[in-house]
Amino acid sequence: MNHFQYKGTELFAENVAVKDIVAKVGSPVYIYSHATLERHFKAFDNAFNGVAHTICYSVKANSTQSVLKTFINLGGGVDIVSGGELYRALKAGVDPHKVVYSGVGKKNDEIEYALNTGILMFNVESEQELTRISEIASRMGKKAGIAIRVNPDVDPGTHPYITTGLKNAKFGITIDRAMEEYKRAATLPGIEVIGIDMHIGSQLTKVTPFVDSIEKLKIMIGKLKDLGINLQYFDCGGGLGIQYNEEEPPLPADYGKEIVAATKDLGMHLVFEPGRNIVGNAGILTATTLFTKERDDKNFIMIDAGMNDLARPALYGSFHGVQPVVKDQDGMIVADIVGPICESGDFLVKDREVPMFKQGDLMAFMSAGAYGFAMSSSYNSRPRVAEVMVKGEKFEVIREREKVEDLVRGETVASFL
Numbered sequence: 001m002n003h004f005q006y007k008g009t010e011l012f013a014e015n016v017a018v019k020d021i022v023a024k025v026g027s028p029v030y031i032y033s034h035a036t037l038e039r040h041f042k043a044f045d046n047a048f049n050g051v052a053h054t055i056c057y058s059v060k061a062n063s064t065q066s067v068l069k070t071f072i073n074l075g076g077g078v079d080i081v082s083g084g085e086l087y088r089a090l091k092a093g094v095d096p097h098k099v100v101y102s103g104v105g106k107k108n109d110e111i112e113y114a115l116n117t118g119i120l121m122f123n124v125e126s127e128q129e130l131t132r133i134s135e136i137a138s139r140m141g142k143k144a145g146i147a148i149r150v151n152p153d154v155d156p157g158t159h160p161y162i163t164t165g166l167k168n169a170k171f172g173i174t175i176d177r178a179m180e181e182y183k184r185a186a187t188l189p190g191i192e193v194i195g196i197d198m199h200i201g202s203q204l205t206k207v208t209p210f211v212d213s214i215e216k217l218k219i220m221i222g223k224l225k226d227l228g229i230n231l232q233y234f235d236c237g238g239g240l241g242i243q244y245n246e247e248e249p250p251l252p253a254d255y256g257k258e259i260v261a262a263t264k265d266l267g268m269h270l271v272f273e274p275g276r277n278i279v280g281n282a283g284i285l286t287a288t289t290l291f292t293k294e295r296d297d298k299n300f301i302m303i304d305a306g307m308n309d310l311a312r313p314a315l316y317g318s319f320h321g322v323q324p325v326v327k328d329q330d331g332m333i334v335a336d337i338v339g340p341i342c343e344s345g346d347f348l349v350k351d352r353e354v355p356m357f358k359q360g361d362l363m364a365f366m367s368a369g370a371y372g373f374a375m376s377s378s379y380n381s382r383p384r385v386a387e388v389m390v391k392g393e394k395f396e397v398i399r400e401r402e403k404v405e406d407l408v409r410g411e412t413v414a415s416f417l
């Protein structure tokens, strides 16, 4: 359920006609519904009612400050994967004690920044990272709270590029090494062992892989307890999928029920890192038809948005529903909807029956709130598009459209030229 619905023939974002937003802000534009963001955060949060837990929204899915602030206002923390994301989240007002820091390649200055900030914990992804964090924390006279990201070797049954919990993935410390690393961590001067972490993949449509992974980690938690290492935080990661097309992912409430059942005897504080599940269906990308052309039996619809604005179809062959902003097309047509980028991978829709869009028609790519703007780039020297948030009858630009001048900021022509 989201707040992008038709009233008559016109697509609305909450109580604002999408075409009115485009008229004011221009095209293409990302539009987010505040009510949908809130609704999805609360649905996830409520799934763990009665259990000590923190929702650490995964910033990388959509890092725009107004989105972060929406969740922070609801008591959310964040999961970050870089110093830049920490900076954004702090600017948006996050409580540092609700920040967890994941990622396989943390740099020294990022580790220092996080230690100075006083984040809750680092999710450690390698043996060397553990040593490094201890060294830096000791030098700073601090102790770093850590969890080890354990790679449980469980197949989440999703796209290979977003599968992270199989043994050959670059993520985490394998389950057979993790025990030794916990023992070593307990002896390191700059480390305070406080948790255990997993994140097995993205866009999961079943709960079973989560539960299987939890069961594997539980065995470890028990063994650690016997050694006198008592963990307080169980970070279950993110990864719960959404409906883009025909998938039927579990509802957060059903996911919650099974996770709570699997973890309740531990009495640990649960941490979750949802990204896509709470922002995915809260955003759309709106674009304008520039031209159409027919070639043999192939039809193309050229629009003003491309793979630099929404990379998922080019990157993973992902599906985004496409809907007219005003329904006045004369029927349907099988076509590719393509962008202006000089790459054949630059399509948003491939060989699909879509409304017969004509020059000037606006269309909305649905479910674009996660890994949409956040993955966008200025490839082909195309300024990144504007972002708008809608709340009821109101809407505001929350990120200005980039200007061509922004594209050359920081660039200099070498003095020897």
Ligand SMILES: *Cc1c(COP(=O)(O)O)cnc(C)c1O
Residues within 6 Å of the ligand: 058, 060, 061, 079, 081, 102, 103, 199, 201, 202, 203, 237, 238, 239, 240, 273, 274, 275, 276, 277, 370
């Ligand atoms: C990407 C990521 C997430 C969020 O994944 P979603 O599928 O968007 O929920 C959570 N934790 C970590 C460590 C990640 O890298």
